[in-house]
Amino acid sequence: MAKCFKRNMMVRGLALAAMVTVLLGGLCATPAAAANGMLKIGVLEEPKSLNLWLATDAWSKRVLSLINEPLFIREPKSNELVPWLAAGKPVYDAGKMTYTVKLKKAKWSDGSDFTAADVIFTGQLINKFRMPRHRSKWSFIERVVAVDKHTVRFELKRPKAIFLSRTLTTPIVQKKQWEKIVASAQGAEKPLTVILRHKLTNPIGTGPFVVSKWQKGVFVFMKANPHFFGRGQTISGHKLGPHIKGIIFKVYGTADAAILALRKGAIDFYWNSIQAGYLEQLKDDKDIKLFVSNKSGLYYLGFNLRKEPFDDVALRRAVATLVSKEFIIKRILQGYGEVLHSMIPPGNSFYYNPDVPKYGYGKSMDERMKLAYNILREAGYTWETPPVNANGEVVRGEGIRLPDGSPMKEFTILTPPADYDPHRAMSGQMIQEWLRAAGMPAVSRPMAFGALIQKVKGQHDFDAFILGYGKLSLDPGYLRAFFHSRYNKPRGYNMSGYESAAYDALSNESNNAMDPKLRQEMIFQMQAMLMAAVPYVPLYNPKVIEGVRIDRFTGWVPMLGGVGNIWSLCQIKAK
Amino acid sequence: MRKYIAKRLAQVVVILFFILTVLFVLFRLAPGDPVSRMVDPEMTPEDAQHLIEQLGLDEPIWKQYLIYLKNFASGEFGYSIHYGEPVARVIWDKLPNTILLFTTAVLLSAMVGISWGKIAAWKKGKGADIGMTIAALVTHTLFLPWLALLLVWVFAYQLDWFPITGMVSEEVFLDPDAGFWAKAVDVGYHMVLPLATLFLIHFGSYLLVMRSSMLETLKEDYIVLARAKGLSDRAIRNKHAAPNAWLPVVTSVGLSLAFSINGGALTETVFSWPGIGRELVFAVSQNDYPLAQASFLLIATVVLFSNVVVDVLYAFLDPRIRY
Numbered sequence: 101m102a103k104c105f106k107r108n109m110m111v112r113g114l115a116l117a118a119m120v121t122v123l124l125g126g127l128c129a130t131p132a133a134a135a136n137g138m139l140k141i142g143v144l145e146e147p148k149s150l151n152l153w154l155a156t157d158a159w160s161k162r163v164l165s166l167i168n169e170p171l172f173i174r175e176p177k178s179n180e181l182v183p184w185l186a187a188g189k190p191v192y193d194a195g196k197m198t199y200t201v202k203l204k205k206a207k208w209s210d211g212s213d214f215t216a217a218d219v220i221f222t223g224q225l226i227n228k229f230r231m232p233r234h235r236s237k238w239s240f241i242e243r244v245v246a247v248d249k250h251t252v253r254f255e256l257k258r259p260k261a262i263f264l265s266r267t268l269t270t271p272i273v274q275k276k277q278w279e280k281i282v283a284s285a286q287g288a289e290k291p292l293t294v295i296l297r298h299k300l301t302n303p304i305g306t307g308p309f310v311v312s313k314w315q316k317g318v319f320v321f322m323k324a325n326p327h328f329f330g331r332g333q334t335i336s337g338h339k340l341g342p343h344i345k346g347i348i349f350k351v352y353g354t355a356d357a358a359i360l361a362l363r364k365g366a367i368d369f370y371w372n373s374i375q376a377g378y379l380e381q382l383k384d385d386k387d388i389k390l391f392v393s394n395k396s397g398l399y400y401l402g403f404n405l406r407k408e409p410f411d412d413v414a415l416r417r418a419v420a421t422l423v424s425k426e427f428i429i430k431r432i433l434q435g436y437g438e439v440l441h442s443m444i445p446p447g448n449s450f451y452y453n454p455d456v457p458k459y460g461y462g463k464s465m466d467e468r469m470k471l472a473y474n475i476l477r478e479a480g481y482t483w484e485t486p487p488v489n490a491n492g493e494v495v496r497g498e499g500i501r502l503p504d505g506s507p508m509k510e511f512t513i514l515t516p517p518a519d520y521d522p523h524r525a526m527s528g529q530m531i532q533e534w535l536r537a538a539g540m541p542a543v544s545r546p547m548a549f550g551a552l553i554q555k556v557k558g559q560h561d562f563d564a565f566i567l568g569y570g571k572l573s574l575d576p577g578y579l580r581a582f583f584h585s586r587y588n589k590p591r592g593y594n595m596s597g598y599e600s601a602a603y604d605a606l607s608n609e610s611n612n613a614m615d616p617k618l619r620q621e622m623i624f625q626m627q628a629m630l631m632a633a634v635p636y637v638p639l640y641n642p643k644v645i646e647g648v649r650i651d652r653f654t655g656w657v658p659m660l661g662g663v664g665n666i667w668s669l670c671q672i673k674a675k
Numbered sequence: 676m677r678k679y680i681a682k683r684l685a686q687v688v689v690i691l692f693f694i695l696t697v698l699f700v701l702f703r704l705a706p707g708d709p710v711s712r713m714v715d716p717e718m719t720p721e722d723a724q725h726l727i728e729q730l731g732l733d734e735p736i737w738k739q740y741l742i743y744l745k746n747f748a749s750g751e752f753g754y755s756i757h758y759g760e761p762v763a764r765v766i767w768d769k770l771p772n773t774i775l776l777f778t779t780a781v782l783l784s785a786m787v788g789i790s791w792g793k794i795a796a797w798k799k800g801k802g803a804d805i806g807m808t809i810a811a812l813v814t815h816t817l818f819l820p821w822l823a824l825l826l827v828w829v830f831a832y833q834l835d836w837f838p839i840t841g842m843v844s845e846e847v848f849l850d851p852d853a854g855f856w857a858k859a860v861d862v863g864y865h866m867v868l869p870l871a872t873l874f875l876i877h878f879g880s881y882l883l884v885m886r887s888s889m890l891e892t893l894k895e896d897y898i899v900l901a902r903a904k905g906l907s908d909r910a911i912r913n914k915h916a917a918p919n920a921w922l923p924v925v926t927s928v929g930l931s932l933a934f935s936i937n938g939g940a941l942t943e944t945v946f947s948w949p950g951i952g953r954e955l956v957f958a959v960s961q962n963d964y965p966l967a968q969a970s971f972l973l974i975a976t977v978v979l980f981s982n983v984v985v986d987v988l989y990a991f992l993d994p995r996i997r998y
Contacts, residue, residue, distance in 0.1 A: 140845075146949075154759045156712045230725050232710075236717035262717075292729040297759040316768050317949020319845045348845050353944035353953065356824055360832045361839045550707025550962060558708060581716035591708075591723060593716040 137345035142358040142367040151300045167305030168271035175336045176659030182336045203250040206329030209310045216246035221275035237266040259612045265575035320349040343673040371664040374645045376434040387651040393644045393662045394447045399568030400636040406597040414479030416634040418472040420459035422534045440638035442627045451576045453624040456631035466494045497539030510541040511563035517546040580607035598635035687979045694975045707962040753965035762969040773950035777935035780873035785928045788878040792885025815879030823872045823945040840947035869946040888920035933981030
């Protein structure tokens, strides 16, 4: 009896403790962030590292972009580069091949002065240790010298077009914080590894925010940097703050949870593009505003030009004609995307060439089939059952044969799996169907992303693939890396194996062109050459859809890539 | 008994060595490239090679294997490629969170499952048995992410009783005046929904195992004898039948406890619980060899030793078992 009584008491005690936990927890969790000027942002992952040189993931960059600032930054309306840590435009001396840049009298978050020595140190660190993802932007710099405490002169080994758009947009690190780390690396067997593995918990920056607390796996709290150089200033017409006390980046493991948190008011902004499937429920919420922005993306169908059947340009053009990008945008992206005709998205208006061939654009499926059939027939392809019959009617084609008379072997279109990117997986399925209708033995095969990259980029063991870049640089230098024969090697970015001496020469020339107008002409020509050869079929550039609560904060700044940007976070105010 | 334990430990060492080798080979065969994210389009092949050398990925496979074995023998698991931190530190940051949630869930599910399993078997064929068995079958076969999202939607979003997901409230953990108990209560509050999900999914298996084992035991002669002696139902059920029905349940609970350090990638992802399960998935998907190898090895080690402990425990629970 006594034991029974004890057990009952224990059970009741446990139940009571659970209830107390819930009640107390509920009281503790009363949202108060808006009241004290804290902006809450939902993210899917926490930063991997606060060490700028190691952090390559998008989630780390969201945090670090608010700490380590570059000399120049893109302005939200025009996308032009404007002085940020720099005090004015760079002055170019063509004879000496030097750029002189005056610096703002800014301070680091620890209160010390930002000087030319910090810029020089950053450049030296990148070149000395061949810093991944930065070295290519600095390798052509002979040296950087301090003209005075707030003026630097860049001396170039050779002209390089990316200097303004890439070198001057490199985040600058504080010499004082990094020189000890560099000193310890210099004697090491693997010095780059020492730099990359340095655990940085308090990166000192010149940006609008600094990391105050990082609760691993749960949240990162950034408080406003009182020494931020832009505070109270008007830069390119934008009056900067920050006007909020801080930002809390909250980690949600899934988009479902983050969207619920946004609707419930647990966060003010979900910093990730929202899938179209969530939009209906969000549109009805009066406290949520959806921003639909363009981004600089390129999603494409790529061919392996190193082997049959895609070593034939006629076949590639026929495939480009059969692919209905309009259908993909309308049905798969549910309207949230734009058709791409070139390797450069139209949003990059200075470098986008609107006069490249637009294979099959605006045509019906029957018209496309007829066009593709003509291209292939003229190139010597034959069929057991042609897709266009003797009466000129479109029928289902079967048994396509190559110009040498041999049957076309089954080929595979590799795509990322649907759980990684449903758009690309579904696009692969649709393209398979369109090509089969023309009698081509196409098979769309979703594959784990790592395996796909290894096959396509590492081993060149593929027929065709669908991949994409979500955030291409506005500088079109990537056109050279994607299609120059120098990069046609395992791990190289020329995955299709396109080789053209004329293209190589033009892309080299464009790489060194310092005159923007001249470079623009070259980039136009490169796009025309590429769209004639069709190593890739550009498919679409998806829109960025972001959700923001408007009941607590105001002042979001839309720009290419979305409202999640430093301009927004420097300008938003509590209501 | 000592001889048996020594023999089992020797087996564990051999199996561990085998697992070490298999893990090493598997991760090298897996497609993907750990440095691909650090390479930019315009990086020269020479700079890319320099990066590979600096990360030690250019060494011949046999040499990497020897370094791996040597590091393991000295308790050194290397550095995570993506975090740039010692693997042990990355695991240690997340492991307590996983143990807290999953071990609590296993113990709670086992306690309730075993108690209800006893009752269900005792009342075989009656309403209580049918109700509990159906409830166990239904909850045990639910799809975990669906149940988790349903609970979040009802209790966190619609009723607003609990936080959407996460492990702590930033208001509490940023408050300099919040003491240990305030933080502990906050963690407990965040744990309710993930714990409820895991409990609902798992208690059914313990209930069914215990019920089935009890039904076998209730057919034994000593139970008939106990009834003939006029003992109360409660005494027969709890003192004579249940202890003899424990063996299969002990195995189940023991292994579940061991596997609980593995966490559950799905549960941790849906509830944004910063545990080892999510880390493991990240390490495998990003080809972070050192982190993935160490995580799997940790799981394998704990499971192997738990097996030994369960086997030894058998001898204590059932005097008929002798080693």
